[in-house]
Amino acid sequence: MTESHRVRIFDTTLRDGEQAAGINLNKEEKLRIALQLAKMNVDIIEAGFPAASPGDFEAVKLIAGTVKGPVIAGLARTRKEDIRAAAEAVRCAEKGRIHTFIATSPIHMEFKLKMTPEQVLEEVRQAVTYARSLVEDVEFSAEDGSRSDPAFLAEVFRAAADCGASTLNIPDTVGYAVPEEFGAFVQAVIEATDRPGVTWSVHCHNDLGMAVANSLAAVRAGARQVECTVNGLGERAGNASLEEVVMGLRTRRDSYGCETSLDTTKLWGVSSMVSRMTGFPVPPNKAVVGSNAFAHEAGIHQHGVLCNRATYEIMNPEDVGAPGSRLVLGKHSGKHAFRQRVEEMGFSLSEEKITEAMALFKTLCDRKEIVTSEDLEAMINSEILAAAESRRIVLKTFLVQVGRGHGTATV
Incomplete structure (x- = not known):
């Protein structure tokens, strides 16, 4: 796999994933997840937002000093105090990164930042320059990039690259983009920025259910880093799902021509672990890691x-x-699967008895939401085998008595 065909996986489960309403991980839990992400060969782990709280700072610092292999990143606004906190938190990392960001869309600049485009541009220059003076690896993100003016966005990215940012990230912060449009947008921004050698990244949210599709469209357009989370956790409707992005690239390598370095055999286990520790269950129909997948x-x-x-x-x-x-086995099952299950349970039935048992099974399915192996075994023993031996037992009455001492049941 050549570098030009490798997509780096930037996992932000411990930062953006934890920002999902109802999730609060302590530093020991974050470390356990980070260690598993490292074993899975994730390229970059965004361990948290060090300036957000003392607990987040300590968690990032602990992960940076313990986890080996991946780049360990800390998020920071363009404020100097944020950047200093991130630098201090990742100082002991084998490979540390400061990930700094500021919004670039008209609505964010006017109503949230209350800054002019010129002021934002100057803020980017100062922040990236300062971050680069503290660490070698700096990533810059243009928040709400997908709703930004492409010409202004390219100007911002040129300034960030010229000041030392080696990774430039185009976020679809509010999940507004659609794949065809976003792919064309990413390609246009890359071409207009014209800074060979930088790594282009995307960070897509799932508000319209298209985070993975938008991320893959960006890969086709030239992005070589995808920011995502285990089980698609994150703000509001979440982020692009790590397992879906990775398996989308792997399964359709013929279409995208790219792959990742992840050990995909660990996806199921990491998904289960994150689900248990966050308290967010994985839907049964979730792609790749759902119980019904x-x-x-x-x-x-x-x-x-x-x-x-x-x-x-x-x-x-x-x-x-x-x-x-x-x-x-359910009411939609066919005879082939039914016969296989019966044989796996140790029964040897004639074709006639299989047909008879399956008819009884379908009737039971209409009456019972879940038919277990125990139900099936009891049905075959009582309705098929016992009937064949003319020893059918019928429950007519029963009485249960409970008091002091042992309870009794009369059948």
Whole structure:
């Protein structure tokens, strides 16, 4: 894999991911997640926003001094005190980075910053110059970049690059972009900035559900760093999902011509860990790491998977560390999957008995939301095998008595 075809994964689970309402990780939890991200070969870990609180500063400092391998980044506004805090927090890192940002869209400059474009431009020059005097690796982000004027954005990026920023990030901060438009926008900004040698990055939010699609469109347009989070955590509707970006590039390498350095077999485990520690469950239908991502219930699908998994699975579950494919028995299941499950449970039934058992199973599915293996075993024993031996048992009455001492049940 050549550098021109490698996409760096910038994980911001510990910074933007933690900004999701309802998530609050302590520094020990952040360290545990960071260590797993490092084992997965993530390129950059944004460990937090050091100036935000003493706890965040300590967490970034702990991660920077402990985690080896990835670049450890601290976020900072263009204020000098923020940049100093970030520099001090990542000082002990094997590879430290200051990630500084300021908004560049008309609405943010006028109403939030209350600054003119000229003032913003000067702020960028001063901030990046100062950050570069403290660390060798500086990234600059133009907040709300996707709603910024392209000509002004290119001017801002030229100033940042000329002052020492080696990574330039184009965020879709409010998830407003759409893939075709965003890809063209990224390409136009890269060409207008005209600074060979810098790494172009994107940071997409999921307000319209297009964060991953926008990120991949940007890769096609020339971006070689994608900022994302495990399970797509983050502000409001979240960020681009790390696992979806990585597996999108891997599975459709023929389309994007790029790949990452991640060990994808750790995706499932890291996703589960982050879910447990944040208290945010992974939806069953979540792409790549959801519990249903490799589960099949429809009979046509189950038959296809039994013949060849590639008929309905475009990824191998083993490639993402998932337990494996699952054929889920339900009212949509077909005879092939039903027979396989019955045989796996140790029953040997004739074709006639399989048909009879399946009819009873479908009836049970209409009455019960989840039919377990225990239900299926009881049904076969009582309704199929016992009936065949003319020893059918019927429950007529039962009485349960509970008092002092042992309870009793009369059947």
